[in-house]
Amino acid sequence: MSLTRLSVTAVRNLHPVTLSPSPRINLLYGANGSGKTSLLEAIHLLGLARSFRSTRLHPVIQHEQPHCVLFGEVALAGGLRAQLGVQRDRAGEFVIRQDGKNLRSAAALAECLPLQLINPDSFRLLEGAPKVRRQFLDWGVFHVEQHFLPTWQRLQTALRQRNSWLRHARMDAALQAAWDRELIAASEQIDALRQAYLLQLKPVFQSVLGELIELDGLTLSYSRGWDKERSLADVLASSLSRDQQLGYTQAGPQRADLRLRIGGHNAADVLSRGQQKLVVCALRIAQGHLLQTVKRGRCVYLVDDLPSELDEQHRKALCRLLEALDCQVFITSVDADFVKDFWREDTPLAMFHVEHGRITQTLAHQE
Ligand SMILES: Nc1ncnc2c1ncn2[C@@H]1O[C@H](COP(=O)(O)OP(=O)(O)O)[C@@H](O)[C@H]1O
Ligand SMILES: [Mg+2]
Missing domain, CATH: 1.20.1050.90 (RecF/RecN/SMC, N-terminal domain)
Structure with missing residues (x-):
């Protein structure tokens, strides 16, 4: 499974954005506080209807906004596709949708979008x-x-x-x-x-x-x-x-x-x-x-702050293993150069610069 499209509205400091990620490696880079972790949090919300940073969802919703909304298109095994949507408001009300139908639990989201999180915690x-x-x-x-x-x-x-x-x-x-x-x-x-x-x-x-x-x-x-x-x-x-x-x-x-x-x-x-x-x-x-x-099945890896705690040799070893998995991976790092050169030339790589909540794609993946 991989996210072929992702729309994020009113999550933390992120401006509304629609991305077409690479089916393989996606690098998000930008200064501290720019919104990198928030984007991973948005994907986590789409896959599990909850955050990894806070047990309450309240802090995830952008200040002054009534609710946050995530939408994603997922490529499933066997060429199938699923459209997933999650909306959550300040009163705690959830709407979880798959292919236009409302769902009562997040289990179906997890089944379509199996997520693995690796972060400094x-x-x-x-x-x-x-x-x-x-x-x-x-x-x-x-x-x-x-x-x-x-x-x-x-x-x-x-x-x-x-x-x-x-x-x-x-x-x-x-x-x-x-x-x-x-x-x-x-x-x-x-x-x-x-x-x-x-x-x-x-x-x-x-x-x-x-x-x-x-x-x-x-x-x-x-x-x-x-x-x-x-x-x-x-x-x-x-x-x-x-x-x-x-x-x-x-x-x-x-x-x-x-x-x-x-x-x-x-x-x-x-x-x-x-x-x-x-x-x-x-x-x-x-x-x-x-x-x-x-x-x-394939999971989607969210790797927040990949370089932290790891020396150069182990960063490379980790990137090689993630690459060999043949899965979709979202990696954040303050500095793009840290992790940019660790990939084989034929690995589809997309890069996104995150700046004050705005996300700009700086390298498109080659199909
Ligand atoms: N509910 C919110 N509404 C608006 N901005 C927020 C909200 N929660 C956190 N922020 C701001 O969002 C920014 C993004 O943080 P984060 O995604 O952790 O950055 P990064 O991972 O790039 O260091 C922070 O500057 C934070 O102050
Ligand atoms: Mg962060």
Whole structure:
């Protein structure tokens, strides 16, 4: 998938603009505060109906404007096209449209426009809470396994039901036992899907990592969220009184995590910021490769401030890997020269200068 057209209206400081990006490499350059990250944020909004900079969308809407509007045309696999639109106003109202029809959820947007973000905050995938790693893992499972979303929704419903029962005990124990069976079945399925996905991801990750940086002995492992020697039914039964005290279910796939370790240490504790960024790049690029091999889908990479934390050699190595992915990539950098010369001559490259919120294309890609 790639964006063939993008229109942005009233996002942060950006003037209304319509772009025809290159299907491969797009470089956005300009001074600090010119609007580069805002353009990536606009693409993120189109693909996920949310920002990566702020959990609230309010700050993304341009001052004095009632709403922001994104529109994109996406080239899908097999020569198909999709028209996506997202509008969000200050009261929090959303309109999400695909091919002229209103949608209730953003899942269809994500399916048409699978996005991968690499930015100066990327180290949070290693350092942050388990939730960030579960989101990373579930992004992959969602995109390669069509049963994931309905199963995950079943799991959320059953879990909400159980947590409410733990707090209020307003339901008959027999009825709750039926809900527990539903919870256990959905949990086991989610766990199996996650495990199957990781089994495929691991070797791809190791090989991508090897091309970026030498980090001998870095391992990626998965913990499913409950004791691996015991069934979830058993664990839920034995922790019932503690769950009732706490008012929520402690064990289950909602507590799963990924562990990245090196030489007996947590990778986040010993690696430098630059090394952490490269590990995260390898994880995200590996997901892109897997999406291509399993579903022949392509993700769009948003790489904000590519040069930060990386020396010249690693910038080049990262660009080579992004180029080899054969995906659409949007890269921002303060200085165009940093990343301009890293590409092969036959790679379609477009360049855009961002200045005080205005975007001007300075190099058109060759078809
Ligand atoms: N809601 C908003 N309306 C108008 N301008 C905004 C809004 N939010 C942020 N800005 C301004 O947008 C500019 C663009 O920031 P950003 O995209 O982060 O720049 P860059 O990534 O190029 O350094 C900043 O100067 C900021 O002050
Ligand atoms: Mg920026």
